[in-house]
Amino acid sequence: MSITKYRTLKDVPKEEFLVAGTPLCAGCGALLVIRLFHKALGGNVVWVNAAGCVTLMATFPYTPLRSSWFYTAMPSAPAGAQGIRDALDILIKKGKLDPAENLKVVVITGDGAASDIGLQSASGAIHRGLDFFYLCVDNEAYGNTGFQASSLSPIGSGTATTKPTHLYPAGNVLPKKDLFEIWRSHRPPYVATISPSHVVDMLRKVEKALSFKGPKLFLALCPCPTGWGIEPSESVQLARLAVETGIWPLKEAVYGEVTHTHIPSKRRPVEDYLKVQRRFAHLFKPIKNEAVIAEIQKQVDEYWSKVER
Amino acid sequence: MRLSDAPILERGHIFNPSYVLVTAPSLLFDPTVKPLEGMADGSVLFVNSSKEVQIVQPKKVHTIYRDITELALKHIGRDILSAAMGAVACKLSGLISLQSLVDSVEEELAELGLAADLIEKNVQLAKECYSSVESISLRGLDYKPSHKVVEVQYMGERGIPDLLSMGNTILRKTGSWRVFTPIVDKNLCTACGICYIYCPEACISLDEQGYPVINYNNCKGCLVCTVECPRRAIKTERETIWS
């Protein structure tokens, strides 16, 4: 790891760019990620947001942000980012904007926008080498509209559209798209996964990304008390469990070259993570669905068997 | 919700409600919610609150308050209010019998896949809420909703937020969401700052010695800080400031 100013939790910057009083649920993992991410980015930021829970942060006439905010249609946040980036560049070039007032353009969307309707727009922006950040706050479903399945919902999860039934006792049967790999396949300067439980890891990654020009993409696991069926107080614990079970690998890819930034020395069984969430409750009650739990464990084991230590 | 003996053809927003039920008293003064807007003389206002609510009443409305959060905690052990608020509405209207209420709580919660014991707890909660208020029937009242454009008027004396001030959500007192309040025990706290880092709401700041200070105006009571504190130095108490 190159020289970093983030060594311990004591190094977390004290300045707040996201203040209290948003309408997001108590214990929202996405809110915590945005707050911490913003600390590492600094204040000169314009967020470009596609419809999702996060949109409700800044509902007229209120905003929790001490930075700028631009709201786009759900499929087109990266296209909106292109427009803003171009406008800022042109204004600076023409001498109409002091370069000191330049802003970092940061797309923020949920997993639904990122993996479904907004995937083409993101792909286009990465392909064009747009100088921007993309933060996907992944609560593994369409949270804002009532927790319907997205293509980042994991196998076995119950959502409003993948309720466990006698035909589909496991709930969601489709695999989670590998958005990290989809992004990485474009070979952008920087792609990373982050978790609100591993704060120093997160800040170091943002710090590293800041040194690159071009697309810098972050996929953050964001526990959602409302949709996952956990207590608000448990949300950071759940993010930590996802890392410790190996379900959520912490990694980065610089120009496509992957490094794992945290390799759990002894992985906890996935069951520890699954059994505490209502969205997986049908895997345990009324009868335990050993096959599905074993399948989830197998996929995690296979993933890590390929990771070099 | 609209109730009528005749077929209901009207759709869309209800601008002139006869009954307004408010789950938390702080909402009364929130300019983006404005629950009192459009209430006519003689209409009924219910507020979930343990204290009498002081409102500058624009109209002569019947105001009733009860602490149904306390009842929910007693019966369910959590602040889940849907059955409780539904029960209060049924009773206030004077139109829905206790049996119909119980039947629909059972039916709707079963549809959501709730376990039988939890449904039963909700039924008990609904029953107690039902008996805790009197009916204020508006039946027979000559009640004609107006269809005029509704005047937009900000309630309370706080005025509108300044649009140009960044970070103005701080004006929204999300502290009223709390059911349990986090309280730092300075004797156990080592000023490690971990609670400050993990508070999703930026509601914890650190004083000069590094000890956490909680902003109770906005703290939602998620209790992430309580769980994350390695010293277990953050206790919880049943909320009293806002309830």
Ligand SMILES: Cc1ncc(C[n+]2csc(CCOP(=O)(O)OP(=O)(O)O)c2C)c(N)n1
């Ligand atoms: C084109 C379009 N389709 C549907 C919607 C409705 N909509 C608003 S938010 C939302 C859910 C977004 O889910 P996700 O991107 O995962 O964000 P989350 O709410 O989970 O944070 C949907 C479907 C919309 N705004 N625009």
Ligand code: SF4
């Ligand atoms: S539904 Fe989930 S993601 Fe959305 S605000 Fe609530 S906790 Fe956050």
Ligand code: SF4
């Ligand atoms: S986490 Fe606990 S010990 Fe550390 S500062 Fe907060 S209250 Fe004190």
Ligand code: SF4
């Ligand atoms: S209860 Fe939640 S919102 Fe309140 S101070 Fe603790 S972490 Fe922050």
Ligand SMILES: [Mg+2]
């Ligand atoms: Mg989502």
